[in-house]
């Protein structure tokens with residue numbers, strides 16, 4: 001038994017014929033750049049998420065950068081971002097000469113909350129980037145109300161939660177990535193909808209934003225060789241679009257497999273003293289991009305080593321909160337103490353979870369974890 005964090009090959013084998021013929025078709029037609037598959041996939045993703053516009057791009061980091069560029073912010077404007085996230089969410093803010101303002105996350109859900117955002121607001125605040133970490137939506141209703149009150153843009157970093165659905169108090173349901181003004185996602189191979197290389201997309205329901213995003217991703221031009229603004233070159237390869245168009249049909253099934261595996265872990269591990277299983281908020285589905293434990297009493301690293309010795313991989317997402325990253329030292333402003341981000345960086349451990357994981361593998365992982373805490 002060889003346990004992996006993700007099993008992309010096993011997943012491929014189940015859809016091999018469709019994937020191979022999709023890629024073959026792109027080769028035969030040599031439509032490598034902006035081929036018809038790119039538009040088809042974008043249309044299908046828009047339908048799936050119920051978004052008006054989907055603009056594919058080269059990766060999730062580009063999606064965030066392009067989204068921020070489309071807002072027309074000025075150097076020195078502030079953008080609120082969680083301190084506990086993947087670097088890309090904040091990196092693009094710094095790259096554009098804007099000021100990342102880091103806020104603490106909720107200890108239970110790992111996500112930012114309205115109350116932490118309020119503490120960080122200033123007259124320069126222009127946008128918020130909520131990150132739906134590990135596959136669960138931030139509590140978006142109060143965040144959107146706050147944004148409306150203070151006239152702020154909301155860009156959702158949905159790289160880890162594509163497929164999750166958030167419920168509003170009036171019963172309306174929306175896919176994560178379609179709640180804010182702009183949603184960004186990544187098709188990095190290990191993401192819930194992953195391609196076989198790099199890929200990303202920007203989603204919006206706003207026609208004007210969609211036009212700017214499209215233009216910025218394409219060298220700032222709407223008409224070829226007529227450049228209105230400084231943009232960038234960020235495209236989704238046609239081959240990746242072909243892969244994604246096949247995999248999108250399976251996304252709900254993939255999310256379901258992750259949910260089942262997560263429920264099984266939680267059922268068996270919740271009684272174990274010394275760790276806490278992931279918490280689920282009631283108004284969002286959780287698509288478990290990661291299954292992340294909190295390991296108490298400073299035992300996280302010893303548990304990780306112990307598991308490695310018995311053939312079980314595990315990962316630390318993320319070992320250093322953003323406020324401790326050297327790159328941000330001189331460009332950030334922090335609204336408050338970032339205690340939870342710091343505590344979580346020292347205690348989180350993500351277990352193997354993917355669409356192909358078996359109960360036999362999970363039973364082995366669970367029993368070794370129980371051995372450790374015995």
Ligand SMILES: *Cc1c(COP(=O)(O)O)cnc(C)c1O
Pocket residue numbers: 059060061062085086088089131157159160185186187188198199200
């Ligand atoms: C993966 C990820 C990104 C970046 O995606 P890339 O496609 O690797 O550029 C951004 N934010 C979060 C939270 C991610 O997990």
